[in-house]
Amino acid sequence: MPTGKNIYFASDMHLGIGAQTSAREREDKVVRWLDMIKDDVAELFLVGDVFDFWFEYKTVVPKGYIRFLGKLAQLTDAGVKLYMFKGNHDMWMFDYFENELNATIIPNEFTFERNGKSFYLHHGDGLGPGDKKYKFLKKIFRSKLCQWAFARLHPNFGIGIAGAWSHKSKVTNARIGEKKLHPQEWIELYSKEVLQTRHYDYMIYGHRHRPMDKPLINNTRYINLGDWIYNFSYAVFDGVKLELKYFEKAKDGVPEWSSVI
Numbered sequence: 001m002p003t004g005k006n007i008y009f010a011s012d013m014h015l016g017i018g019a020q021t022s023a024r025e026r027e028d029k030v031v032r033w034l035d036m037i038k039d040d041v042a043e044l045f046l047v048g049d050v051f052d053f054w055f056e057y058k059t060v061v062p063k064g065y066i067r068f069l070g071k072l073a074q075l076t077d078a079g080v081k082l083y084m085f086k087g088n089h090d091m092w093m094f095d096y097f098e099n100e101l102n103a104t105i106i107p108n109e110f111t112f113e114r115n116g117k118s119f120y121l122h123h124g125d126g127l128g129p130g131d132k133k134y135k136f137l138k139k140i141f142r143s144k145l146c147q148w149a150f151a152r153l154h155p156n157f158g159i160g161i162a163g164a165w166s167h168k169s170k171v172t173n174a175r176i177g178e179k180k181l182h183p184q185e186w187i188e189l190y191s192k193e194v195l196q197t198r199h200y201d202y203m204i205y206g207h208r209h210r211p212m213d214k215p216l217i218n219n220t221r222y223i224n225l226g227d228w229i230y231n232f233s234y235a236v237f238d239g240v241k242l243e244l245k246y247f248e249k250a251k252d253g254v255p256e257w258s259s260v261i
C-alpha cells in the first residue's frame, strides 16, 4: 500500500430511498464524505446496497445519483481503485460501472491481503443458517432468465414494481430491527465457519445497518459497516490498523441505530 494512503469501506447507502429532499440530502452527505477522503484513498470498497434499487437495461440506466456518480468518476479518473459489491437491493449491476468507472463488480465474497493483513468481505445477505425463503429468491433474482424477463418490461412499469418491492423489504427489515440482536447472529455464525478453514484478520460486511466491531476467534475482528441512513458509518484501513468511524458525527464510535429504528 502506498504510504499515506488508506483503504475505505462503506455500504448500505440505499440511495434513492425516502422523500426526494431527504434522498438528496443523503446523497450530498455521501459526496461530502468522498470529497473528504479523495486525497488519501487508494482503494474504495462499496460493500453493497449502495442503491436502493438498480437495474441496467442494455441501453438505459435509472435516473438520479448524478452527483454521487460524478464524484466516483472524479476519484476513479484520479486512479482510485473502486470495488462495488452486489447487495440484495442492487444485485442487478452488470457492466455499466465497469465501463464507466473501471469498477470491479463483486457478486459474492472477496478476499485480499494488504500489508500482511487478510480481509474477507461480503455484503452479508443470505449467509449462515436459516432464511431459506430469501436464499431461494436470491437464486431466482440472480438467474439470467429472471434478468432477461425483467428487462422486457417497460422501465416505467418494471422500476415501479421494484420500488414497491424494495419499500416492502425495507419495512420488513425495520421490523426485524425492532427485535433484539440475537447473541449469535447469522453473519457471525457464518464467519466462524469460514474461520475453520482459514484465518482472516478482518471480516467485513454490511447489510445489518448496524455498525459493529466485535472480536471473533483467534484475533479476527467482525466489522459491520452500518449504513448511511442513520449511522453514516465507514471503516478505514491505514496500512496498520482498521477503524470504524462516523462521518459528521460529534462523537466517533457511538452507534445511534438503537435510538432510531
Ligand SMILES: [Mn+2]
Residues within 6 Å of the ligand: 012, 048, 049, 087, 088, 089, 123, 125, 206, 207, 208
Ligand atoms: Mn442489504
